Amino acid sequence: MPPLPPGSTIGILGGGQLGRMLALAAARLGFKCHVYNDVPGPACDVAAAATLGGFDDLQKLEAFAGAVDVVTYEFENVPVAAAAAVEGIVPVRPGLKALQVSQDRLAEKRFVSGLGLPVAPFASIEDAQDLEAAFRTVTFPAILKTRRMGYDGKGQTRVANAAELAAKLAEIASPPATLEAVVDFTCEVSVVLVRGLDGMTRFYDIPVNRHEGGILRTSTVPCALPGAHQERARDIAQALAAALDYVGVLAVEMFYTSDADRPLIVNEFAPRVHNSGHWTIDACAVSQFENHVRAVAGWPLGPTERHSDAVMQNLIGADVEDWARLAAEPGACLHLYGKGEARPGRKMGHATWLAPRTGRP
Amino acid sequence: MPPLPPGSTIGILGGGQLGRMLALAAARLGFKCHVYNDVPGPACDVAAAATLGGFDDLQKLEAFAGAVDVVTYEFENVPVAAAAAVEGIVPVRPGLKALQVSQDRLAEKRFVSGLGLPVAPFASIEDAQDLEAAFRTVTFPAILKTRRMGYDGKGQTRVANAAELAAKLAEIASPPATLEAVVDFTCEVSVVLVRGLDGMTRFYDIPVNRHEGGILRTSTVPCALPGAHQERARDIAQALAAALDYVGVLAVEMFYTSDADRPLIVNEFAPRVHNSGHWTIDACAVSQFENHVRAVAGWPLGPTERHSDAVMQNLIGADVEDWARLAAEPGACLHLYGKGEARPGRKMGHATWLAPRTGRP
Numbered sequence: 001m002p003p004l005p006p007g008s009t010i011g012i013l014g015g016g017q018l019g020r021m022l023a024l025a026a027a028r029l030g031f032k033c034h035v036y037n038d039v040p041g042p043a044c045d046v047a048a049a050a051t052l053g054g055f056d057d058l059q060k061l062e063a064f065a066g067a068v069d070v071v072t073y074e075f076e077n078v079p080v081a082a083a084a085a086v087e088g089i090v091p092v093r094p095g096l097k098a099l100q101v102s103q104d105r106l107a108e109k110r111f112v113s114g115l116g117l118p119v120a121p122f123a124s125i126e127d128a129q130d131l132e133a134a135f136r137t138v139t140f141p142a143i144l145k146t147r148r149m150g151y152d153g154k155g156q157t158r159v160a161n162a163a164e165l166a167a168k169l170a171e172i173a174s175p176p177a178t179l180e181a182v183v184d185f186t187c188e189v190s191v192v193l194v195r196g197l198d199g200m201t202r203f204y205d206i207p208v209n210r211h212e213g214g215i216l217r218t219s220t221v222p223c224a225l226p227g228a229h230q231e232r233a234r235d236i237a238q239a240l241a242a243a244l245d246y247v248g249v250l251a252v253e254m255f256y257t258s259d260a261d262r263p264l265i266v267n268e269f270a271p272r273v274h275n276s277g278h279w280t281i282d283a284c285a286v287s288q289f290e291n292h293v294r295a296v297a298g299w300p301l302g303p304t305e306r307h308s309d310a311v312m313q314n315l316i317g318a319d320v321e322d323w324a325r326l327a328a329e330p331g332a333c334l335h336l337y338g339k340g341e342a343r344p345g346r347k348m349g350h351a352t353w354l355a356p357r358t359g360r361p
Numbered sequence: 362m363p364p365l366p367p368g369s370t371i372g373i374l375g376g377g378q379l380g381r382m383l384a385l386a387a388a389r390l391g392f393k394c395h396v397y398n399d400v401p402g403p404a405c406d407v408a409a410a411a412t413l414g415g416f417d418d419l420q421k422l423e424a425f426a427g428a429v430d431v432v433t434y435e436f437e438n439v440p441v442a443a444a445a446a447v448e449g450i451v452p453v454r455p456g457l458k459a460l461q462v463s464q465d466r467l468a469e470k471r472f473v474s475g476l477g478l479p480v481a482p483f484a485s486i487e488d489a490q491d492l493e494a495a496f497r498t499v500t501f502p503a504i505l506k507t508r509r510m511g512y513d514g515k516g517q518t519r520v521a522n523a524a525e526l527a528a529k530l531a532e533i534a535s536p537p538a539t540l541e542a543v544v545d546f547t548c549e550v551s552v553v554l555v556r557g558l559d560g561m562t563r564f565y566d567i568p569v570n571r572h573e574g575g576i577l578r579t580s581t582v583p584c585a586l587p588g589a590h591q592e593r594a595r596d597i598a599q600a601l602a603a604a605l606d607y608v609g610v611l612a613v614e615m616f617y618t619s620d621a622d623r624p625l626i627v628n629e630f631a632p633r634v635h636n637s638g639h640w641t642i643d644a645c646a647v648s649q650f651e652n653h654v655r656a657v658a659g660w661p662l663g664p665t666e667r668h669s670d671a672v673m674q675n676l677i678g679a680d681v682e683d684w685a686r687l688a689a690e691p692g693a694c695l696h697l698y699g700k701g702e703a704r705p706g707r708k709m710g711h712a713t714w715l716a717p718r719t720g721r722p
Binding site: 005045307 | 364366367368381384385388389390391392393405406407408409643646647655660661663664668669681684685688689691692694695696697698699700701710715717718
């Protein structure tokens with residue numbers, strides 16, 4: 001299939017900041033964007049067109065699909081039925097499989113471990129009957145997670161022992177859930193890769209990620225992992241992408257441990273551009289957003305090397321009130337998402353500090 | 362006056378590629394853009410709002426001004442009356458003076474030379490009566506230019522002698538005109554500076570510019586000018602900006618000559634972001650577009666240092682058909698403007714090649 005020519009329209013399911021940064025990158029390449037979302041969002045302000053409609057409104061979704069040349073999504077909780085309705089009319093990239101697997105934590109864990117890739121011990125908990133079996137697989141402390149609709153630390157809670165688990169299980173809104181062992185990690189890293197329509201895969205440098213309250217706080221490149229372990233991390237992510245027959249940017253979050261035999265444990269993956277790749281806008285010639293657009297449009301991938309070292313920091317909630325100081329700070333590249341209310345926990349923007357590139361670790 | 366907060370709306374007079382790249386940069390900072398243009402243009406596709414209206418439709422212009430927080434322009438041929446109508450309602454930055462002076466080649470030459478800055482010998486020609494006086498000031502070969510609506514080599518022609526001049530003068534559509542001596546130059550350079558609301562001024566590195574058929578073909582940084590001459594070029598541009606009480610990005614095109622006493626001659630200036638500054642998108646943390654938006658919004662200016670060396674090449678007319686090859690070329694940052702028809706001479710996009718930064722020359 002030939003690449004989509006400039007001037008074509010890329011449909012985006014979802015209207016948040018990831019959609020906004022995708023639309024800005026698509027515009028650079030001469031594409032138009034058409035955003036579909038259930039509420040007005042920051043992506044709508046930079047798109048050539050926007051449709052407001054529910055993700056269960058198949059008629060509106062089909063009209064949207066009929067008006068665009070290819071569709072991608074900017075969040076992994078797009079209902080699979082919505083994506084399927086669109087896929088009947090235009091290609092959806094990355095495909096439905098990545099969506100299906102990643103929006104169910106149990107399916108995700110099974111998929112990753114089924115490929116022989118390292119994950120933390122986990123167990124499915126449909127109801128209280130499953131607890132005993134779970135205790136045989138997962139030791140405490142553990143993390144109880146809802147299977148669906150989890151992001152930014154939502155839908156998960158740490159449990160210290162069996163009694164606490166039983167209590168929390170009664171509390172959480174939407175079983176079924178998974179129970180996962182807590183991994184004793186040195187740091188968290190992520191592999192952000194882009195895979196083209198032809199299967200060619202390129203990797204951005206691996207950032208080390210620091211979370212606070214379940215939300216990404218900073219991503220820093222380069223990370224200090226030994227080269228062999230970075231290569232292992234890339235291999236894991238590539239195997240996952242290949243198994244999903246993936247097209248676009250894929251982010252795989254991993255724990256880095258001090259266990260020499262098993263230094264990397266897959267935590268979760270996101271079938272989309274990822275917060276831990278935002279530094280690529282300022283530190284690479286071609287950002288994760290542009291490379292996602294290139295892949296989705298069937299274009300050749302752009303280079304993924306960094307020209308500068310970078311530290312990306314999220315502006316969460318009231319952090320954004322600091323914009324004037326950040327704008328004045330030399331070397332800070334400021335990105336604001338154009339969202340109205342700075343609610344606690346809401347990602348309002350980010351800043352990336354660049355420094356001359358050091359040697360790759 | 363406090364800086365405009367994110368979420369404010371920036372009005373842009375003009376809807377071409379410069380407006381598009383301004384809107385993309387404004388979006389990064391959380392601003393909305395509202396484009397005003399007489400025809401649909403590439404800027405409209407990435408703006409939150411667009412008004413289609415003539416530049417003589419003062420009622421529409423006033424409604425536009427009432428809907429935005431500040432106005433800038435992306436081409437210097439915006440009628441002064443249009444800008445004045447807007448200025449009655451919201452600030453217009455850069456101001457009307459820069460517009461007024463730069464859209465009349467004679468006024469521009471007089472303004473620059475009136476500041477004691479070096480320009481080529483020039484003369485005003487209102488009609489054939491002025492020829493004799495012109496011959497005393499300007500020697501042949503010379504360039505005959507219409508006073509208004511010139512860009513990309515349009516509205517100017519080289520004349521070898523008096524007979525040719527008389528013939529061309531009869532030909533050109535819209536006298537009055539200027540006659541300017543041809544400058545024997547080594548190369549052409551431009552100073553792209555940004556001046557904030559408080560008068561603070563920063564300079565991007567000076568590119569050497571190569572034109573073909575009157576249209577910019579490439580801009581390259583660093584240029585090979587000695588440091589003292591670069592400083593002289595910056596001083597000239599800064600004097601011009603200060604005299605215009607300028608706010609935003611100003612580009613001053615200069616000839617670089619082998620005359621040690623007069624190495625730099627101002628050719629013309631553009632009161633806007635400039636084609637010879639497009640490389641800053643990819644080679645600087647903060648591009649000329651973002652810095653223009655910052656200045657216009659009363660924000661602190663961003664840094665102007667380059668992190669990479671760069672060569673920018675325009676894609677003119679059918680050049681753009683080469684997009685697939687350029688997209689595959691490692692190190693090329695591709696920018697397409699989303700214009701429909703690739704007419705000869707039309708700027709359709711540009712590509713910037715980055716290389717690790719060398720020492721400043």
